[in-house]
Ligand code: SF4
């Protein structure tokens with residue numbers, strides 16, 4: 467080591483200079499919840515189970531989202547649609563129970579990608595905090611969108627996806 471290296475002074479002063487420089491820089495953190503960041507249109511937050519244009523639930527309880535989920539956060543119980551329920555459920559089979567464990571979910575979006583019925587989407591809504599673990603099991607009461615308060619997910623779909631959806635020859639789009 468040279469003389470200056472052996473007394474460590476230049477290194478210490480260099481470190482202090484870096485610290486002082488950062489004191490006057492704008493912080494990267496925000497004071498949540500008073501300050502809120504603008505979220506991206508494709509932010510992956512709380513899920514929604516969508517209804518079709520007539521208000522019927524789109525989910526057909528096929529289970530593909532649960533299979534795709536790496537966190538094993540999704541469970542459901544399928545049921546058969548009864549006579550007169552076609553306004554409630556789009557397909558002959560529907561999810562009588564559909565639950566997502568928000569404590570397990572890692573918001574990867576794979577359930578959304580796996581769904582052939584465009585029934586499940588992640589949204590820009592933040593999952594609210596709570597005190598009890600059981601309250602993080604979100605059932606249909608929290609997941610299915612209200613008939614009179616639809617959740618717009620159009621921004622999550624790129625122009626290429628919207629173009630693909632117009633092509634009715636693909637079973638995915640029927
Ligand atoms: S976002 Fe990912 S982890 Fe969460 S439920 Fe969907 S597939 Fe599972």
Ligand code: SF4
Pocket residue numbers: 524525526527528529530531532542580581582583584585586
């Ligand atoms: S949300 Fe989609 S993938 Fe999941 S069970 Fe319903 S239809 Fe199937």
